Amino acid sequence: MRVGVLDIGSNTGHLLVVDAHGGAAPLPAYSHKEPLRLAEHLDAAGAVTQVGIDALTEFTAGALLVAEDKGCEDMLAFATSAVRDATNSEAVLEHVRERTGVDIGVLSGEDEARLTFLAVRRWFGWSAGRLAVFDIGGGSLEIAGGPDEAPDVAWSLPLGAGRLARAWFGDEAPDDDTIRGVRKEIRAQIARDAGNLLRAGVPDRAAATSKTFRSLARICGAAPSADGALVPRTLPLRELSAWIPKLAAMTLAELSELPGVSPSRAHQILPGALVAEACMDIFDLTELEICPWALREGVILERLDQMSVLATP
Numbered sequence: 001m002r003v004g005v006l007d008i009g010s011n012t013g014h015l016l017v018v019d020a021h022g023g024a025a026p027l028p029a030y031s032h033k034e035p036l037r038l039a040e041h042l043d044a045a046g047a048v049t050q051v052g053i054d055a056l057t058e059f060t061a062g063a064l065l066v067a068e069d070k071g072c073e074d075m076l077a078f079a080t081s082a083v084r085d086a087t088n089s090e091a092v093l094e095h096v097r098e099r100t101g102v103d104i105g106v107l108s109g110e111d112e113a114r115l116t117f118l119a120v121r122r123w124f125g126w127s128a129g130r131l132a133v134f135d136i137g138g139g140s141l142e143i144a145g146g147p148d149e150a151p152d153v154a155w156s157l158p159l160g161a162g163r164l165a166r167a168w169f170g171d172e173a174p175d176d177d178t179i180r181g182v183r184k185e186i187r188a189q190i191a192r193d194a195g196n197l198l199r200a201g202v203p204d205r206a207a208a209t210s211k212t213f214r215s216l217a218r219i220c221g222a223a224p225s226a227d228g229a230l231v232p233r234t235l236p237l238r239e240l241s242a243w244i245p246k247l248a249a250m251t252l253a254e255l256s257e258l259p260g261v262s263p264s265r266a267h268q269i270l271p272g273a274l275v276a277e278a279c280m281d282i283f284d285l286t287e288l289e290i291c292p293w294a295l296r297e298g299v300i301l302e303r304l305d306q307m308s309v310l311a312t313p
Contacts, residue, residue: 010138081139109156218260
């Protein structure tokens, strides 16, 4: 069946059209996305502004038409951190529902981590052993780990690259005190619950997924996306740590020219790098393997699993 997966993230609205069948890998057929940057359309009270609501509604209406044009039988729509944390979340979703007919569900941080873990587990398979998964989004960091398809531990922290960029950084290169302050905050938050994952020992395999990690890996020398999803890619701690002072000294224009970095996300690269470095350092990892599958694939895989159960006599 052909399914549309509508992912409303903190940075981007993304409709992924996939051909999905039980027992087969979801096959991407079409991609439609726009930089909504909902996390930056929040007022002082933490509510999504009318500008953000209108942008989300317009994108959702357009995505629905695209899904219909591409022959989707079903559309799975979900929102993550920016909508989840907004003080007017219910009103925003009701506005979208009334204008478009699309019912967008809100994933909890734990579900986001759990579904991302499922996707990474299916990608690497059982040979990965005990698996640890890290995902830096625009609004949050998700961490999960375990030896099975469902993680033993899964949690979310407000350490997204966009959120940190908005709270700590401006248009100018940050000074040493700013870098030290944000670094201290990141590490304190991650370390607070690190025992959840560390208690079981060092994982057999550690993986990272989503745009921020892919961009950082590309900066550190990983193959470009044009080489295909099956090319192994890693983010080494040593190379990343060497890059952080360079990133801190660059202008937004210079950051935008780095491989794998788009102008709309250039301001998030440094905070994302600080989070990635902290994850590897605190969990004693020398590198992270980059997984091409992430939350959207996890949502599809869980739906296929549910359909398979319902179809069983």
